[in-house]
Amino acid sequence: MAAEAKGGSLAQRIDHLFKSVQPHGREYSYDEVARGCEALTVGTFSKTYVWQLRTGQRDNPTKRHLEALAAFFGVPVAYFFSDEVLDSVNSQLALAAALRDADVREIALRALRMDDATRRSVARIVTEISEMQHGKAPDDGKA
Amino acid sequence: MAAEAKGGSLAQRIDHLFKSVQPHGREYSYDEVARGCEALTVGTFSKTYVWQLRTGQRDNPTKRHLEALAAFFGVPVAYFFSDEVLDSVNSQLALAAALRDADVREIALRALRMDDATRRSVARIVTEISEMQHGKAPDDGKA
DNA sequence: CGATTCCGTCCACACCAGTTGACGACTGCC
DNA sequence: GGCAGTCGTCAACTGGTGTGGACGGAATCG
Numbered sequence: 491m492a493a494e495a496k497g498g499s500l501a502q503r504i505d506h507l508f509k510s511v512q513p514h515g516r517e518y519s520y521d522e523v524a525r526g527c528e529a530l531t532v533g534t535f536s537k538t539y540v541w542q543l544r545t546g547q548r549d550n551p552t553k554r555h556l557e558a559l560a561a562f563f564g565v566p567v568a569y570f571f572s573d574e575v576l577d578s579v580n581s582q583l584a585l586a587a588a589l590r591d592a593d594v595r596e597i598a599l600r601a602l603r604m605d606d607a608t609r610r611s612v613a614r615i616v617t618e619i620s621e622m623q624h625g626k627a628p629d630d631g632k633a
Numbered sequence: 634m635a636a637e638a639k640g641g642s643l644a645q646r647i648d649h650l651f652k653s654v655q656p657h658g659r660e661y662s663y664d665e666v667a668r669g670c671e672a673l674t675v676g677t678f679s680k681t682y683v684w685q686l687r688t689g690q691r692d693n694p695t696k697r698h699l700e701a702l703a704a705f706f707g708v709p710v711a712y713f714f715s716d717e718v719l720d721s722v723n724s725q726l727a728l729a730a731a732l733r734d735a736d737v738r739e740i741a742l743r744a745l746r747m748d749d750a751t752r753r754s755v756a757r758i759v760t761e762i763s764e765m766q767h768g769k770a771p772d773d774g775k776a
Numbered sequence: 777c778g779a780t781t782c783c784g785t786c787c788a789c790a791c792c793a794g795t796t797g798a799c800g801a802c803t804g805c806c
Numbered sequence: 807g808g809c810a811g812t813c814g815t816c817a818a819c820t821g822g823t824g825t826g827g828a829c830g831g832a833a834t835c836g
Contacts (some may be wrong), residue, residue: 496755500696519783536825548823550695552793553643553806555824557714568711612759620757662813679795684814691793695823698794788825797819800812806832 501546503570507563508544520544527558644689646713651687651708661686670701 498506508517518526520537526534533554542548543559551559560567641649651660652682661669663680670678676697685691686702694702 506646516665521783534825537784538826539824540787542824545785550697551825552693552695552823553699554693555714556696566711570696571703571710608762612762615758616755619751664813679793680813681796682794682814685794688815693793695793777836779834779836781832781834784830787827789827790825791823793821793823796818797816798818799816800814803811804833805810806808 500549500551500570501544504544504559507559507565511563523559523562526562527555530561531558533558553560642689643692643694643713644687646681649689650702650708654706666702666705669705673704674701676701728759 511518514587520540523540524535524537527540531554535555535558539548539551539555543551556567556570560569651666654661663683666683667678667680670683674697678698678701682691682694682698686694699710699713703712
């Protein structure tokens with residue numbers, strides 16, 4: 491499934507849609523796609539622009555056009571976006587990294603529901619345990 | 634099908650990001666978001682446009698700007714399109730927002746540094762304590 | 777064969793996405 | 807007090823996204 495949504499330009503992904511989605515046994519024409527998109531959404535869509543997008547002459551369509559194309563070809567809009575950028579950004583956030591750890595997430599969610607006094611007590615306990623393992627744990631290191 | 638219009642408009646979703654993602658304890662300013670977006674991607678991003686998007690004065694940004702916003706706030710681009718992604722991301726954002734609570738944040742950061750076995754033990758302890766207070770509390774995810 | 781139609785391609789332009797720059801309000805600093 | 811910085815907001819402009827329309831080629835039909 492993820493074979494298609496991986497590392498390609500917008501033009502390559504659209505080209506792939508043309509080649510993959512052929513309910514009539516042949517590729518859609520640019521005009522068919524344009525008219526189909528117009529039928530599925532409110533705005534306009536010209537065949538010229540469909541051609542420009544597929545051939546890479548334009549690569550920065552608006553939200554409305556992306557939604558129309560995705561609706562016409564029957565794919566989620568996320569199909570047009572790269573996951574690489576997301577991952578690189580996520581990796582720089584310690585918080586996001588922590589949220590991916592099932593145990594840490596569990597701990598944080600439980601701690602959320604405690605009243606202040608209890609939570610503070612738990613915080614002390616957890617700190618003690620953590621320092622037992624690292625001996626003077628170096629805090630989180632940022633201001 | 635319903636790709637939008639349930640959880641809210643684009644403006645509402647962006648507004649929610651502002652309110653949820655506050656690593657410094659306060660909402661990002663429009664200028665901070667704009668500069669951050671510029672730093673994470675190629676191209677420009679003006680604070681005025683961020684403001685226009687959040688307030689709903691503009692609602693049809695281009696692919697590049699959607700990618701930049703998603704990268705800055707650490708959410709998948711699909712967040713702006715899909716309701717399913719909206720829900721799953723929102724629950725994570727609720728947790729992230731909660732981590733502004735000094736004690737919860739402290740607990741989570743300490744737990745991060747433990748080895749797997751210890752962390753699992755602590756998770757059990759914290760769960761027990763939490764349930765002592767609420768009696769079988771579900772994880773829930775209120776904002 | 778000519779007439780019609782649909783195709784992809786290209787160009788010139790319109791309009792709206794996005795920026796610039798300035799304004800008033802607010803805040804800390806000297 | 808006055809100055810310097812930052813904030814959100816607004817109006818006017820720029821530029822690129824997106825369109826309309828024309829051209830040549832390739833079918834299909836008479």
